[in-house]
Amino acid sequence: xxxxxxxxxxxxxxxxSLRLSCAASGFTFSNxxxxxxRQAPGKGLMCVSRIKSDGSSTSYADSVKGRFTISRxxxxxxxxxxxxxxxxxDTAVYYCVRGGWPLDYWGQGTLVTVSS
Amino acid sequence: DIVMTQxxxxxxxxxxxxxxxxxxxxxxLVHSDGNTYLSWLQQRPGQPPRLLIYKISNRFSGVPxxxxxxxxxxxxxxxxxxxxxxxxxxxxxxxxxxxxxxxxQGTKLEIK
Numbered sequence: 001x002x003x004x005x006x007x008x009x010x011x012x013x014x015x016x017s018l019r020l021s022c023a024a025s026g027f028t029f030s031n032x033x034x035x036x037x038r039q040a041p042g043k044g045l046m047c048v049s050r051i052k053s054d055g056s057s058t059s060y061a062d063s064v065k066g067r068f069t070i071s072r073x074x075x076x077x078x079x080x081x082x083x084x085x086x087x088x089x090d091t092a093v094y095y096c097v098r099g100g101w102p103l104d105y106w107g108q109g110t111l112v113t114v115s116s
Numbered sequence: 117d118i119v120m121t122q123x124x125x126x127x128x129x130x131x132x133x134x135x136x137x138x139x140x141x142x143x144x145l146v147h148s149d150g151n152t153y154l155s156w157l158q159q160r161p162g163q164p165p166r167l168l169i170y171k172i173s174n175r176f177s178g179v180p181x182x183x184x185x186x187x188x189x190x191x192x193x194x195x196x197x198x199x200x201x202x203x204x205x206x207x208x209x210x211x212x213x214x215x216x217x218x219x220x221q222g223t224k225l226e227i228k
Contacts, residue, residue, distance in 0.1 A: 028218075036205065037217075043221075044220075045157075045165065045210070046201065046216065046219070047219075048217040050215065059216070061216050100212070101153045101155075101170070102167055102212060103155065103165075103167065104167045104170070106164040106165050106166065109164055
C-alpha cells in the first residue's frame, strides 16, 4: 500500500523558516517524480514544487521561487521542502504527492501557519 | 500558466441522479508526445484529494465505474452516472501537460 506521511508543519513568524518532510513507503520511491502541493484554508489547490525521480531536476511555482527548496533522499525514501522567508500567504496545508503525471497518491498533509 | 476554469462551482444533485462538471483550459492540453494530461480529483470533506480519472478518461484503481471522463483539446467533462451519498465533496480538474500543474477552482457537489 502506497503511504505518504508528511511532518514538520507548525506555526512560524513571517520571515521564518520551516522544513517539511514526507516519508514514503509501499512503492519504489526512486522511480517516481514527487511534488509538493498546497491548499490555503478553504481555498483551492496550488502546485508548489516538483523533483525528478533521481533528484536531477526541480521546478517551482513563481510565488515560491528563490525561497523554497525541494530535495529528496532516495536511500531513505524521504522528500523534503525547505521553506525560507515565509509569508502570511504561504499559510496552507502542504501535501506530498506522488507522480510526474498523474498526481496519483496524496499524503494527509501538514499545516503551515505563518503569523505573528 | 495554463488557467483551468470549471463550471458549475456548485452542483446540488438528487441521490441517484446524474451529475456533470465541465472544465475548460486556456490552451490546448495536448502534449508534444501526443498525450493529454488532464485528470480529475475528488476531495471529500476533511480528506486529501484523491485521483479519480487520468488522461481524460482512464479510471484510477478502485474508482467506481459510475465516474467517467471525456473531452479533448481544451474542453473536458466529468460525469457521475448516479450520485451516491459518498460522492459529496469538491471535484477538481488538473492539467499536467505544462508545469506548473494547474487546478480548476473546484466544484462542490452536494445532495439536494
